[in-house]
Amino acid sequence: MAAADEAATMRAVASGDLEAYGALYASSARVVYGLCLRLLGEAGAAEDAAQEVFLKVWRGAARFDPERGSLRTWILAITHRECLDRLRARGPAAPVRPEDLDLLPDSAMPPEDEAVRSAEAECVRAALASLRPEQRRALTLMYFGGYSQSEIALALHLPLGTVKSRARLGLQALRRWMQAEGVGARGDA
Amino acid sequence: MAMHERILDDAPAYLLGELDAGARATVEAHLATCTQCRAEFAQLGEALASLANLAPEAEPPDRLRAAVMAAAEREGPALAIPLVTPSRARRQVDWGRWIPAVVAAAAAVAFAVQASAAAARVRTAEAAYHRVLAANGLLQGQLAAAQRGIALSLLQLEPTSSQTSAVASLAVASDADGGRVALVARGLQPLEGREVYQLWYLNGGAPVSAGVLQISGTTGHLQASLRPGARVDAAAISREPQPGDTEPKGPIILETA
Numbered sequence: 001m002a003a004a005d006e007a008a009t010m011r012a013v014a015s016g017d018l019e020a021y022g023a024l025y026a027s028s029a030r031v032v033y034g035l036c037l038r039l040l041g042e043a044g045a046a047e048d049a050a051q052e053v054f055l056k057v058w059r060g061a062a063r064f065d066p067e068r069g070s071l072r073t074w075i076l077a078i079t080h081r082e083c084l085d086r087l088r089a090r091g092p093a094a095p096v097r098p099e100d101l102d103l104l105p106d107s108a109m110p111p112e113d114e115a116v117r118s119a120e121a122e123c124v125r126a127a128l129a130s131l132r133p134e135q136r137r138a139l140t141l142m143y144f145g146g147y148s149q150s151e152i153a154l155a156l157h158l159p160l161g162t163v164k165s166r167a168r169l170g171l172q173a174l175r176r177w178m179q180a181e182g183v184g185a186r187g188d189a
Numbered sequence: 190m191a192m193h194e195r196i197l198d199d200a201p202a203y204l205l206g207e208l209d210a211g212a213r214a215t216v217e218a219h220l221a222t223c224t225q226c227r228a229e230f231a232q233l234g235e236a237l238a239s240l241a242n243l244a245p246e247a248e249p250p251d252r253l254r255a256a257v258m259a260a261a262e263r264e265g266p267a268l269a270i271p272l273v274t275p276s277r278a279r280r281q282v283d284w285g286r287w288i289p290a291v292v293a294a295a296a297a298v299a300f301a302v303q304a305s306a307a308a309a310r311v312r313t314a315e316a317a318y319h320r321v322l323a324a325n326g327l328l329q330g331q332l333a334a335a336q337r338g339i340a341l342s343l344l345q346l347e348p349t350s351s352q353t354s355a356v357a358s359l360a361v362a363s364d365a366d367g368g369r370v371a372l373v374a375r376g377l378q379p380l381e382g383r384e385v386y387q388l389w390y391l392n393g394g395a396p397v398s399a400g401v402l403q404i405s406g407t408t409g410h411l412q413a414s415l416r417p418g419a420r421v422d423a424a425a426i427s428r429e430p431q432p433g434d435t436e437p438k439g440p441i442i443l444e445t446a
């Protein structure tokens with residue numbers, strides 16, 4: 001969807017257009033629910049979170065700004081934040097899960113026969129794979145594991161400053177890769 | 190230079206809503222004055238958000254659609270927070286509600302005392318609240334608005350008593366020509382007789398009525414204009430025995446710090 005169409009859709013949703021909202025649900029439910037499932041790890045929790053995400057999209061539709069990025073990115077950011085809040089609400093004591101420690105890009109990806117494998121996902125996967133392993137680990141623990149930098153420092157026996165700089169350097173490398181590939185930032189803005 | 194570096198080291202934690210209030214304030218103070226870091230944060234935010242693409246899509250249960258649609262229908266149209274510059278054309282002005290100075294001073298003192306009592310409560314809620322802001326993309330909105338010379342803020346109103354579970358968010362968008370406020374309140378108790386819920390804001394110590402909430406079920410909405418130069422320092426919602434008052438007469442049920 002072009003930026004102008006996305007803006008029009010969200011204006012309609014903001015004004016209470018249930019039909020437009022239903023269409024938005026149809027086009028984004030799999031992505032939203034998929035991310036909830038990946039982050040929360042359990043169907044019931046993912047369903048609850050996804051429902052809350054769509055309510056936030058409904059309430060916040062007027063705040064969607066097509067100049068800042070695509071509708072997909074906006075909704076996924078809301079989804080991620082919702083799940084992170086829920087992960088954090090589970091309590092500070094959640095230990096780092098071993099499977100998160102070496103979360104390689106491949107393990108976060110659908111199998112080859114999965115129907116949808118977008119070009120954007122391909123590119124992000126390649127970008128993540130290009131990072132130094134310790135930078136990738138810091139980022140994925142934060143993003144997919146919902147761990148704070150202090151928790152990561154504790155679990156990996158590292159100074160907090162080291163975790164901070166790994167995450168920052170990794171994120172900057174990710175950004176450079178994606179800019180070089182022309183992904184992420186909106187091209188038609 | 191060292192400052193930029195320190196701020197950038199906090200970028201991942203900031204973007205994921207992980208910083209405590211003090212560290213977050215430091216970052217935001219720097220971003221407010223440094224276009225270089227602001228641009229960098231925006232790009233890093235996009236890069237971080239792109240990681241979401243790695244999660245495999247999955248088919249949600251059919252009942253999710255029904256639940257999502259029912260919730261939207263129940264809520265009614267969303268609150269619109271205008272992010273565009275308020276029109277420079279002559280606006281309908283409704284500023285007939287300024288309180289005489291003497292009354293205003295007394296009311297301001299009462300208001301301030303109540304507000305400070307709520308301050309501690311509000312601070313506790315602040316961390317969660319900032320995550321809500323970010324979740325709603327408001328942070329991005331703020332950056333976009335700042336680039337257009339519009340000040341945008343969101344105030345959270347908290348109950349004055351533990352008897353009520355009502356909450357309200359007040360969005361304020363303003364520039365040199367004036368601005369708009371938009372409010373949504375949830376969990377309001379039913380009114381009786383001619384009662385209304387009325388929104389007040391403190392502008393340089395004087396409470397000003399922003400009007401009466403439109404009620405639908407337990408949800409209240411209000412949108413109003415601000416006159417040029419007006420600031421919203423604090424806000425409160427009172428339950429008034431009747432509409433049309435120019436100062437709060439009924440009990441204040443929600444307020445900001």
Ligand SMILES: [Zn+2]
Nearest residue numbers: 193223225226
């Ligand atoms: Zn800077």
